[in-house]
Amino acid sequence: MTYNYIVSTGDSTISGSVSSILNKNNLSHSSQQYLSTKYSILDKNGNPKVNPFYFDESIITGSNCSLLSLNSQTLLEGGFSTTEGKNRIYYNIEDSGNYTIDIENSKGNIIFDSELDLTSDDVLFYDKRINSSPFITGKTSTSIGSWNDVVTNLLYSIDAEDPTSDTSEMEQKYFLFFNGQKVVSFDYSSDLDDVTGIAFAIRKESRINEVTGIADIYGNKFVENHVDFYLNGMEQDPKDFIQTNTGVYMIETGVDSSVFLINQQIETYTL
């Protein structure tokens, strides 16, 4: 398994840390009241789509400053255009996005793509991130080396806006996601050659530390609750890991805590 932790290291003072850390792992909530909205998006059947998830508008304050994971899969934010109908104004999500944010009109509602089926049982976490547009590229080929082409395309796009000399510098500065999974290594991967989909890169925040490869990490100081954990590229619920101080005694997992007392008895049956 690939363990990948991204921890916020904060500032050298508490006040400085409070002002510099970003809100992470916010559990999206459902609306407690009926909201009549003029803005809507149609589902794949042409009916007004029900988007059950809302975000805190004091945390997500605009477009391109959120990162969502729906049932552990990281979603791509797109822009949007609207079509005005007689009764409502309908969104159209652009840039291959899975969702979009319209602070002015959607009243904290996350607008998901028409194709995405959602229920209230889904789990959606959202992080605040520094405002920047994602770099997006599609992968349609399954030929050998096609994944390399995707990474190279992204590198060219990034370099045009943010001079970046090679993939290793890109790896230092950007997170890379492919079909909702976080890609830890930007190196050549024959496994990814066989897959088509959408890849996107977003800029890493400052004051973070990324640790990959081990299930438990210790020694690096970080601010509690500001940790993203990806297991095989899928973001995990913060309940799946403990954030504490070294030196505490842990109960080892995988050891059966039950004790079976077996009293051997012999019964003689007359057949």
Place this chain on the structure above:
Amino acid sequence: MSAQGLLFKIQENLGSNQRLSAFYDFTYSSSEDNVEGAVSSFTGIQKNSAISNDSSLHTGFLLNIVSSSESGITGQIPIALQNDKLDLTYTNFQVPLDGLNANNLATLIDFEFKDGDIDDGIILGCLKTGEETIQSFDIENSEGFNIGVTDRGHLFCQTFGPNGDSIDVMYSVELSKRNLIAVSTAESFITLSSFDYFNNLVRSLEIPVDQNYISSNSVLNFGGSDSYFRSNNNTDKTFSGSLNNLAIFSGYMEEEFLKDLGEGILGDYSYTAETETIEQRVTGYSETIVYRTGITGYDYVSTGTLEIITAREEFTGSITSASDETKVEGERYYKYYTLNNGDIQTFYKEELGKLHSDSGYVYYPTGEDAYDTLGLNDVSESISAYTETTGIIQGTISIDLFGKTPLTGVLSEVSGVTQTPLEESYSIYTLASSGVSISVDSEDFKKNFIYYIGDRS
């Protein structure tokens, strides 16, 4: 700085320090201030802070620093208070309640673990259990409570009640190396709180208690307890860490309020004095009638003179002496005369033939030639020569010429009104400000261990 920060927060929220019974920041100044005793019994002490309501009360005792001589403990004090914190692995600490009641007070405890393994231990221990015989029955009794930490790194509260021992563990809070916690006691419950200043969180555990079983204490112990499963002696050191700050308040306090006070302990107090900036502002306008300006008259000023000839031209001349010339007899020359009749000054000349002055002016012919017939001699004599200057003069008069210059000035006709703003100076005051920022080094308040609790297969 934490004392100033705390005092600011208390003044801000409570208006006075009346409820601050004791505060210790464990700053070491000199061993003399940290020794109490006489003759053959000396104990290390930590005096109550001057910011408390009555600093003469609640002098804390360093329970494990005792000696029969003063010199026997003075060397231990700086070790116990190294780095401005009380090392609870070196000595336990005891605060006399001096009138406070253990079931009606609040404490803020800023503590940290030592590096290495965390073992269970008592942070605040005032639980004391005992037995008494009532009507021939042995009855267990108690006073106080224990606040400690498990070796898993969770806070716990141990109490004793009618149903016996009770331990409540605060599983929801993972502790950092350094932590600020609060214990607030009321008649029927104890509130144990942990403050996360990074995320602005208060996490609390409310433990119901029977006040009859937790009151009656006279001291609070830190680092040990009279009743703990590992020890029944409050001088036994059970906690592997140290106290950075400790504040004790009279009466129960809400956890959110204690969190705010805790900011003062961890923060730096700052004060910015009032500043004054002087600005100008318009208070009104003064009106001035403006009259038209125009030509009110003319001035004639001289622009020069004009010469006018008033008579006909007249010749004029003068002579000045030049070098003498030598003339032979018979050679022609001019003899000059001057004329000066007042109006006309000139000269005239007569052309003559030279006759030598010694000739007596008598001449006889000497031959037939023309020259000889005159009887002139071949002698010469110097004559006076002159240089002539001639000119023409006319009579003139000079006339002054004048130019016409208009004079401008204010006419009696009104052309408008000028408004002039009237200004006055006024002061803008930036009010004096003060506050607390949590500038304490944050590293020890952070976490440094992530433990994955999922399936690792």
